[in-house]
Amino acid sequence: xxxxxxxxxxxxxxxxxxxxxxxxxxxxxxxxxxxxxxxxxxxxxxxxxxxxxxxxxxxxxxxxxxxxxxxxxxxxxxxxxxxxxxxxxxxxxxxxxxxxxxxxxxxxxxxxxxxxxxxxxxxxxxxxxxxxxxxxxxxxxxxxxxxxxxxxxxxxxxxxxxxxxxxxxxxxxxxxxxxxxxxxxxxxxxxxxxxxxxxxxxxxxxxxxxxxxxxxxxxxxxxxxxxxxxxxxxxxxxxxxxxxxxxxxxxxxxxx
DNA sequence: ATGGTCGTTGCACGA
Numbered sequence: 001x002x003x004x005x006x007x008x009x010x011x012x013x014x015x016x017x018x019x020x021x022x023x024x025x026x027x028x029x030x031x032x033x034x035x036x037x038x039x040x041x042x043x044x045x046x047x048x049x050x051x052x053x054x055x056x057x058x059x060x061x062x063x064x065x066x067x068x069x070x071x072x073x074x075x076x077x078x079x080x081x082x083x084x085x086x087x088x089x090x091x092x093x094x095x096x097x098x099x100x101x102x103x104x105x106x107x108x109x110x111x112x113x114x115x116x117x118x119x120x121x122x123x124x125x126x127x128x129x130x131x132x133x134x135x136x137x138x139x140x141x142x143x144x145x146x147x148x149x150x151x152x153x154x155x156x157x158x159x160x161x162x163x164x165x166x167x168x169x170x171x172x173x174x175x176x177x178x179x180x181x182x183x184x185x186x187x188x189x190x191x192x193x194x195x196x197x198x199x200x201x202x203x204x205x206x207x208x209x210x211x212x213x214x215x216x217x218x219x220x221x222x223x224x225x226x227x228x229x230x231x232x233x234x235x236x237x238x239x240x241x242x243x244x245x246x247x248x249x250x251x252x253x254x255x256x
Numbered sequence: 257a258t259g260g261t262c263g264t265t266g267c268a269c270g271a
Contacts, residue, residue, distance in 0.1 A: 009271085010263055034271090036264070061264060109271060149271095203271085205260035247262075247271080 001071060001098050001255045003029040005218055006239070007106070007147040007201070007248035011035040011064070014246055015043060021239055022050055025252065028071045029097045031104030033147045035064030042066065057093040064090050065106050065146070071098030082130035092128070094135060100226065100255075101136050103128075105146035110167035118167060121149070125176035129183060138184025138223055145220040147201075147248065150177050152187060155197060156216035168215060185221035188253045189233045200235050201248045209240055220253045229255040 004027040008014040011032065022030065030052075035042065038060035047054045051070050057078035058064035067073065077094040079086050094103040105128065110121040128144070136142045150173045154160040163169045181187070189198075199214030208214065222230060232254040240249040 013263065034263095062270080111270080203260085204262050206258095207260085244262095 001029070001100070002027045002252060003031075003100070003102070003143060003145070003220065003255065004250050004252045005031045005033070005104070005145040005147075005220055006250035007033040007218060007246060009034050009036075009246040009248065011037055011043070011066075012041070013244065015046065017239070017244065017246070019046065019050065021236075021250065022052070022068075025236065025250070027252065028069065029100075029102060030068040031102065031145050032066045032068070033064075033104060033106035035066055036061060037064050055093055055095050057090045059090040062089070063106055065093045065104045067093055067095050067097065067102060067104050069095070069097040073097055075101075077135070080127055080131045082127060082134040084127055084130060087124070087127075091124070092131070094131075100141040100143050103132065103144045103146070105144060105148070107147065107149045109149050110173065112167060113165065113170055121167070122172055122176055125173065125180065129180050132180070132185075133183060136223075139225070140223060141225050142185070142223040143220065143226055144180070144185060145251075147217060148177065148219050149217055150174060151215045151217055152177060152190075152219070155195060156199070158197070158199070158213040158215070168217060181221065184223050186224065186227040188220045188222050188227060188230045189216070189235070189251060191227060191230060192233045198235055200251055202240065204247050218248055218251045220251055222253070226255060231256050
């Protein structure tokens with residue numbers, strides 16, 4: 001089973017690239033973020049014609065998350081399901097795909113450490129932990145994947161010194177991510193690339209992609225039983241090239 | 257050292 005995550009930065013703007021990529025890479029499950037669509041504008045028929053069932057949790061204009069699957073799509077849950085307050089923004093959707101409980105997540109950016117949005121980001125990560133624990137146990141096959149807007153360690157950013165005091169690398173948000181992993185999730189990409197400086201997002205500006213200035217903030221986390229099945233993981237940098245790319249590249253993990 | 261580019265929308269803001 002090939003599972004992938006991709007922040008597409010507007011599915012309306014990116015649909016041709018996504019269609020081409022699906023045909024090329026043939027994932028069994030694709031989690032998307034930042035569709036920026038209302039549910040009634042989501043191109044479910046286009047994906048159906050390519051062999052994928054789909055579920056979308058959107059709000060239009062901003063945010064929006066989706067799951068495509070050709071190995072079954074059941075028990076779809078938009079938003080958090082931990083019994084706490086619903087997120088007013090469309091940032092998480094969960095479904096059972098091929099025996100794996102998959103969540104597609106778009107963690108709030110945070111904007112700056114002194115911004116209210118940063119507190120929202122920390123609260124969001126804490127609720128994500130409760131959501132995952134409410135729906136599953138660490139012994140289950142669980143994948144939590146998407147745009148975390150958190151670089152787990154300093155090797156996940158091009159120049160850590162330039163980011164001191166910035167979001168994506170601060171201790172409190174890294175602690176939230178570590179706490180999520182402590183529940184029983186493993187960074188599948190790092191299993192296969194122990195110390196590679198490889199990124200999944202590059203600013204559109206200043207030629208950052210071609211200069212290699214990026215961050216690894218798109219993660220595929222899996223429980224132990226999933227991690228044991230994971231034979232291969234890669235960032236598909238090719239999808240960041242060419243005409244009208246997203247600023248994120250897809251991350252792929254193959255399960256035996 | 258600074259600014260730069262997209263996508264949304266509407267003439268600015270989020271990433």
